[in-house]
Amino acid sequence: MIRIYGASDDLVEIEGSKYKEDEIVCFGRDVRIWFEDGTVIRVGYPKRDLAVWWVEIECVGSAEGKIKYCNDEDADIYSDIFEIDSEIVKHQILLPLHDPNNKEPAEDAEPEEGANIIPIEEKMPHKVSEVMCVRCVRRWIDVRSVGVQLKDLVCPGCGETGGVIETGEEIREEEWQNESH
Numbered sequence: 215m216i217r218i219y220g221a222s223d224d225l226v227e228i229e230g231s232k233y234k235e236d237e238i239v240c241f242g243r244d245v246r247i248w249f250e251d252g253t254v255i256r257v258g259y260p261k262r263d264l265a266v267w268w269v270e271i272e273c274v275g276s277a278e279g280k281i282k283y284c285n286d287e288d289a290d291i292y293s294d295i296f297e298i299d300s301e302i303v304k305h306q307i308l309l310p311l312h313d314p315n316n317k318e319p320a321e322d323a324e325p326e327e328g329a330n331i332i333p334i335e336e337k338m339p340h341k342v343s344e345v346m347c348v349r350c351v352r353r354w355i356d357v358r359s360v361g362v363q364l365k366d367l368v369c370p371g372c373g374e375t376g377g378v379i380e381t382g383e384e385i386r387e388e389e390w391q392n393e394s395h
């Protein structure tokens with residue numbers, strides 16, 4: 215059983231694995247880890263309003279990895295803990311997302327020599343669905359990164375956020391690819 219969790223504020227710990235690393239240094243950045251069974255997880259620090267590491271399963275594989283969630287800053291391991299019976303294939307340290315609320319440049323932002331770093335946007339899985347604004351009743355096909363919440367979408371009709379819901383309408387790929395934004 216492989217265990218993965220965060221420690222300090224810049225380390226991702228790997229236990230029970232033959233992977234080349236047993237610790238990934240990732241100050242201010244998220245880490246994405248791929249497993250042989252197809253699972254992909256992302257690990258980062260901190261949670262919203264909580265000095266605890268989070269783990270998110272981005273892709274579910276055949277080995278059915280599990281997250282033990284932690285919401286206690288004072289726990290010995292103040293981190294969600296991911297467990298899986300599948301070996302690690304590779305990892306990547308992700309560039310920080312541009313956050314307009316965060317004016318402070320990340321310290322220590324220079325990539326390590328030879329570190330495998332890619333922009334998050336490039337590889338983020340996307341979700342496509344028909345959505346509708348309940349304020350102005352406009353419908354459109356929305357393409358967004360997985361993890362972006364409907365409540366944060368801006369309506370192109372009235373410019374408001376918070377009113378966007380999914381219609382559940384089935385869409386074909388060619389429809390949204392031809393959609394102009």
Ligand SMILES: [Zn+2]
Pocket residue numbers: 347348349350351352369370371372373374377
């Ligand atoms: Zn609207």
